[in-house]
Structure formats: C-alpha cells, structure tokens
Amino acid sequence: MTHAARARFDVVMRLHYHPLSTYSRKALLGIRLRGDAVELRELNPFAGDLKRADYVAMSPFGKMPVLETDEGPLFESTSILEYLEERGPRCLLPAGVERLARHHDRLADLYLLTPIGKYFWDKSEAIRATTEATMAVAWQLWGRALADGRPYVCGTEITLGDLGAAIAAHYAVTEGLSLPDDITAYVARLERHPAFAESRASAQPFVEATRARREKKD
Numbered sequence: 001m002t003h004a005a006r007a008r009f010d011v012v013m014r015l016h017y018h019p020l021s022t023y024s025r026k027a028l029l030g031i032r033l034r035g036d037a038v039e040l041r042e043l044n045p046f047a048g049d050l051k052r053a054d055y056v057a058m059s060p061f062g063k064m065p066v067l068e069t070d071e072g073p074l075f076e077s078t079s080i081l082e083y084l085e086e087r088g089p090r091c092l093l094p095a096g097v098e099r100l101a102r103h104h105d106r107l108a109d110l111y112l113l114t115p116i117g118k119y120f121w122d123k124s125e126a127i128r129a130t131t132e133a134t135m136a137v138a139w140q141l142w143g144r145a146l147a148d149g150r151p152y153v154c155g156t157e158i159t160l161g162d163l164g165a166a167i168a169a170h171y172a173v174t175e176g177l178s179l180p181d182d183i184t185a186y187v188a189r190l191e192r193h194p195a196f197a198e199s200r201a202s203a204q205p206f207v208e209a210t211r212a213r214r215e216k217k218d
C-alpha cells in the first residue's frame with residue numbers, strides 16, 4: 001500500500017445515525033461486524049436534525065444514515081456497506097455468495113424493513129394487515145433459504161443478507177407481530193453475536209419511549 005493510500009485509510013469515518021432507525025442499525029451492524037473504526041454522531045430527528053441544510057447537503061432526501069468519509073459523504077445503508085466492502089477487507093459480501101447476500105439485503109429492505117418501519121409509526125388496522133401479509137411472504141423466502149439447516153441465509157457465515165432480517169424481526173416482536181418458529185431460532189442465533197445484541201440493546205430504550213408516548217396519547 002502506498003503512503004498516500006495508507007493515510008487515506010487512517011482518516012476517521014463518521015456515521016450519522018439514530019439507534020432506533022432501521023437503516024441506521026443496518027449500517028452500524030455491518031460496520032461492527034467488519035470492525036471499521038467509525039466515529040458515531042447520534043442525530044435527533046425529532047429536533048429537526050435531518051432537515052438542517054448541512055445535513056441535507058450530505059443526504060439529499062434527508063434520511064439516515066450517512067457515512068462521512070475522506071471521499072465525501074455517502075447515503076443509503078447498502079451503498080455505505082458496499083463502499084466499505086470495496087475498501088476491504090471483504091466480510092459482508094464473501095466471494096461465492098455475493099449475489100445471494102445482495103439479494104437478501106434487497107428483499108429485507110423492501111419486504112421486511114420498509115413494512116415494519118411503517119407499522120412501527122402507524123398502528124392502523126390497514127397498515128397492520130399489509131405489513132403482516134408482506135412480511136409473511138418474506139419470512140417464507142428466508143425459511144426456504146434456511147431449510148437445508150444452514151445457520152445463516154448464505155451458509156455458515158453472517159453476511160449482508162442477514163442484517164435487515166434481524167432488525168425487522170426485533171421490531172416485529174416489539175410491535176406485537178408474530179414470527180415463524182424457524183425465524184425466531186435464526187434471529188436468536190444471530191443475536192448471540194455481540195454486534196446484533198448491541199444493536200438490539202441500543203434500540204430498545206427508544207422502542208419503549210415511543211410506546212410510552214403512544215400510550216399517553218391514546
């Protein structure tokens with residue numbers, strides 16, 4: 001590695017995130033699994049942090065997370081993790097299962113994290129019904145992938161394809177939706193890893209605070 005390249009790698013990266021945000025959790029989980037040295041900047045979306053001009057300059061849609069790097073800010077959780085994987089070492093997208101890992105990451109974004117995120121904030125019957133229906137199909141796909149006894153969706157290693165599922169399963173349970181038994185066992189397996197346990201533990205106080213606020217309002 002050249003001197004210049006090494007200096008570039010030594011620059012501290014900064015993740016702008018919130019511990020409750022599904023996509024922030026995905027990015028941070030990936031970072032923890034990879035072991036990158038990343039400084040954390042906790043946002044306060046309720047105080048307008050996502051609308052600040054300096055934040056929108058980094059994240060044009062005003063969404064979390066953002067990773068500040070020496071090559072500029074990056075938004076979109078998958079793009080952030082793909083960038084880190086490109087820098088190396090390869091961890092979340094191992095050779096041989098890369099396509100499968102990306103496929104499950106995309107499925108998790110679209111059919112697990114998006115619906116559960118909606119239901120987290122909107123407890124209407126209509127949203128509950130579509131969330132349950134969509135997630136049930138996604139869990140079947142996970143069940144099919146795990147049916148040969150593999151511990152994780154791409155085999156024996158945790159990959160990008162497992163992150164969103166663990167986060168979605170956590171919120172499904174906190175929000176009173178049921179999980180198939182094979183998924184409960186899979187998520188318990190993932191949560192034996194300290195990075196997944198940390199992700200859940202950091203989110204939990206915000207889950208409880210949100211529930212308390214909702215109950216006070218109802």
Ligand SMILES: N[C@@H](CCC(=O)N[C@@H](CS)C(=O)NCC(=O)O)C(=O)O
Pocket residue numbers: 021022023024045050062063064065075076077078117
């Ligand atoms: N596809 C984006 C989704 C980002 C996203 O929707 N983040 C949510 C939090 S989980 C957000 O910032 N919501 C605030 C808002 O929409 O105002 C990603 O993967 O990063």
